[in-house]
Amino acid sequence: MKPLAGRVVLAADHGGFALKEAIKRHLEAGGVDVLDVGTGSAEPCDYPVFARAAGEAVASGRAWRGVVVDGAGIGSSMVANKIPGVRAGMAFDLATARNAREHNDANVLTLGAGYLAEELALQIVDVFLSTDCTVERHKRRVAMIDAIDKSRGNTPEDPRRPLSSRSSPSMASPDFDSLVGRITQILTSNPSLLVPPTCGGSMAGGDACTGCPIGGHCATRCADTVRSMIACVGPGCRVSGAPGGGEVPKDLAGFIDHTLLRADATYADIDKLCDEAAQFGFASVCVNPIFVRRCAARLVGRSPVVCSVVGFPLGAASREIKSLEARRAIRDGASEIDMVIAIGALKSGDLRYVEDDIRAVAETAHDGGAILKVILETALLTDDEKVAGCVAARKARAEFVKTSTGFSTGGATAHDVELMARAVDRKLGVKASGGIRSAEDAEKLIAAGATRIGASVGVKIVKEARGIAASSKSGAKEAKGTY
Numbered sequence: 001m002k003p004l005a006g007r008v009v010l011a012a013d014h015g016g017f018a019l020k021e022a023i024k025r026h027l028e029a030g031g032v033d034v035l036d037v038g039t040g041s042a043e044p045c046d047y048p049v050f051a052r053a054a055g056e057a058v059a060s061g062r063a064w065r066g067v068v069v070d071g072a073g074i075g076s077s078m079v080a081n082k083i084p085g086v087r088a089g090m091a092f093d094l095a096t097a098r099n100a101r102e103h104n105d106a107n108v109l110t111l112g113a114g115y116l117a118e119e120l121a122l123q124i125v126d127v128f129l130s131t132d133c134t135v136e137r138h139k140r141r142v143a144m145i146d147a148i149d150k151s152r153g154n155t156p157e158d159p160r161r162p163l164s165s166r167s168s169p170s171m172a173s174p175d176f177d178s179l180v181g182r183i184t185q186i187l188t189s190n191p192s193l194l195v196p197p198t199c200g201g202s203m204a205g206g207d208a209c210t211g212c213p214i215g216g217h218c219a220t221r222c223a224d225t226v227r228s229m230i231a232c233v234g235p236g237c238r239v240s241g242a243p244g245g246g247e248v249p250k251d252l253a254g255f256i257d258h259t260l261l262r263a264d265a266t267y268a269d270i271d272k273l274c275d276e277a278a279q280f281g282f283a284s285v286c287v288n289p290i291f292v293r294r295c296a297a298r299l300v301g302r303s304p305v306v307c308s309v310v311g312f313p314l315g316a317a318s319r320e321i322k323s324l325e326a327r328r329a330i331r332d333g334a335s336e337i338d339m340v341i342a343i344g345a346l347k348s349g350d351l352r353y354v355e356d357d358i359r360a361v362a363e364t365a366h367d368g369g370a371i372l373k374v375i376l377e378t379a380l381l382t383d384d385e386k387v388a389g390c391v392a393a394r395k396a397r398a399e400f401v402k403t404s405t406g407f408s409t410g411g412a413t414a415h416d417v418e419l420m421a422r423a424v425d426r427k428l429g430v431k432a433s434g435g436i437r438s439a440e441d442a443e444k445l446i447a448a449g450a451t452r453i454g455a456s457v458g459v460k461i462v463k464e465a466r467g468i469a470a471s472s473k474s475g476a477k478e479a480k481g482t483y
Contacts, residue, residue, distance in 0.1 A: 008129065009035040009063035011054035011076075012113075013047035016069025019113040019121055023067060026122050032129075035063050051079035051110075058107050059085035066108040067125055073112035080108045084149045087142070092116065094367045097124045101131035105142040255446060257307055257336075257431070258458040259286040261406070270294055277304040280462050284336055286454060288312070289329050296333025307336035307373075310361060313407040315340030315377065319360040326361050330368035337365045338373045338431075338454075340405060343380060346389050354389065358396035366397070373400035373431050373452075376420070379410030383419060390423035400452065404434030411435025414448040421449030439464035 008027060012020035017039055027034050037053040039045050047070040057063040068076040073090040080088035088108035089100030092115060100106040109128045111121055133139060258277040260269060270291045277285045278299065285295050286307040295306045308329035311322045326337045339361045345353040358374055365372040374393040378386055390401045401420050403412040411434025421430050432445040433454025439461045442453050455461060 007033040007035055007063045009037060009054045009057040009066040010068075011037045011050040011066070012039055012069040013050055013071070013076075014039060014042050014044050015047075015071035016111070016113040017042045019111065019116070019118060020067075020069045022118050023069070023122065023125055026125070047075050048079045051076035052083065055080035055083035055086040055088065055108055059083050064107075065129060067111065067128070068108060069111045069113050071112060071114045073110040073115075077108075077110040080110065085146075087145060091124050091128065093120070093363070094123060094127050095363065097127040098131050098366075098369075101128055102133055102135070103138050103141075104145075105133035105139070253281040253458075253462045254283055255442070255451070255453045256282045256458045256461065257284045257286040257433075257452060257454045258282040258304070259406075259433070259454050259456045261286070261288055261309065261312070261456075265291070267294065271298060274298040274302075274304070276459050278302040280459060282458055283452065286336075286338065289325060289332075292329050292332040292334045305335045306333050307338060308332075308334040309405075310337055310339040312338070312340055312375075313405040315343045315375070319357045322357070323360045323364045326364045326370075326372075327368065330365065330370050335370045336373065337361065337370050338375055338402060340375045340377065341389055341393075343377050346376075346381070346385055346392075351388055351392055355392040355396050358393055358398055362397045371399040372397075373402045373429075374398045375402045375405055375433075377405055377408050378403045378413075378416045378420075379408050379434075386416065386419055387423040390420050390428075394424050394428055398428065400429040400431050402431035402433060402452075402454070406434040406454070406456075408434075412445055412450075414444050417445050417448040417450045436461070 010020050010024055010027075020036075024034055024036060035057060037057060038050050051068045051070070054063075054066040054068045058066045066080070068080060068088075070076045073092075077088045077090045080086050086108050087104060087106045088110055089096075089104055089106035090110045090112070091097035091100055092112065097109065100109065106128075109125065111124065113121075116124070133142065258273055258280075260273045262269075265288070270287060271294075273285050273287070274295050275298075276282070282304050284305045284307040285299070286309065287295055289308050289310075292306055292308045299306065310325040310329070311317045317325075322339055326339070329337060339358070342354050342357045345357070358372075362372045374389070374396075376386055376389045381389065393401050401424055403416050403420070404410070412432035417430055417432050424430070426449070429451040430449055431452040431454055432442075432448075432450040436442055436445065436453060436455045437457055437460075442455070442461050442465070445453065453461075
């Protein structure tokens with residue numbers, strides 16, 4: 001039986017009954033077809049009975065996806081995952097709900113009623129039901145999970161059949177070689193699940209391809225492949241580089257956050273910034289928070305995204321205020337956040353505060369579907385402090401580390417970029433910003449490991465890189481307040 005797309009099975013024990021009923025009302029109000037398999041009251045009962053019923057409804061195709069609620073969400077997840085064909089994931093916030101779907105293609109969501117407010121739980125359910133697993137590397141890994149069931153001879157049973165007539169899956173562990181063979185068979189018969197090895201360098205995830213002689217220099221030695229990948233994936237794509245790779249391709253626009261953070265920037269200046277970003281194909285426009293909504297509206301249907309700054313330029317605001325800034329910017333249309341690290345705390349050696357400060361903003365950003373770049377202000381730090389800041393950013397799940405605000409005593413240097421790329425083990429992007437005034441400056445920083453360039457003279461840089469002489473008047477105006 002094929003899954004009935006749209007039907008959602010709900011189940012709960014006595015501890016999750018009230019929340020299950022709230023979810024049921026919420027879904028039915030939105031026109032969702034709900035299959036409720038119990039429990040029907042707050043009288044004490046056993047959660048395995050109902051978690052199994054929900055899992056079997058999904059596995060048999062009677063439901064498209066399932067939501068199971070108990071006191072903590074853990075036990076129901078364990079039960080549901082015993083059923084062949086079920087991939088149950090427990091979520092405790094919007095980010096984990098999204099991850100369960102995007103990365104694991106979970107078809108059953110488990111929730112802990114004792115740990116979730118009703119409003120948040122309803123939001124989690126909405127994210128779970130509206131998110132798809134589309135990235136090929138994640139789909140490949142999901143196929144490997146399914147292969148484990150198949151290698152054990154497990155197939156989903158119809159829960160309407162009597163227990164006495166169902167097959168009993170073997171409890172013995174599968175032979176490792178057999179499991180590997182089964183996974184190989186699935187991937188061979190479904191080549192679309194494999195990521196084609198078209199380039200040997202460091203791609204969006206930051207990991208160099210195994211055995212590749214290029215060793216992280218895709219942008220210099222596989223330029224055509226990188227360009228085609230960026231064109232396919234879009235402006236959110238990140239391409240890593242490594243030092244010593246040789247000459248960097250001249251077309252730098254896709255690396256650039258076109259930036260205007262001057263206090264005297266006018267609406268007309270911001271509109272021009274957006275139009276230039278679209279014209280030249282920049283990765284984003286980076287603006288102060290009051291301009292985010294204006295930029296988002298002007299860039300509708302165009303490729304650059306909107307980036308906003310948080311805790312800028314001193315980094316001395318509380319984490320609560322930084323999180324609030326980020327949340328508002330995301331609501332206004334930002335999909336990238338550049339936050340300034342707690343510089344004083346970092347220099348004092350209070351790495352716990354630094355990491356918690358970043359994590360608070362990272363969680364807010366990820367809840368809103370945005371990425372986070374962490375500004376270190378390298379001109380004020382020792383090399384050891386720079387490394388410590390990078391490590392904290394990685395632990396806190398930021399996507400980028402960034403050199404400078406452009407408002408301090410110095411900007412980006414090739415030394416700092418290379419040091420930061422090593423410190424994050426090339427698992428995060430590195431954004432170079434501050435004092436970048438020419439294509440030559442940008443190329444040196446990209447060669448050192450920068451995967452993004454922040455500059456207020458982006459048009460000048462791109463024209464130089466493309467061999468187009470910018471007028472001295474234009475160049476002088478763009479250089480004012482260089483970021």
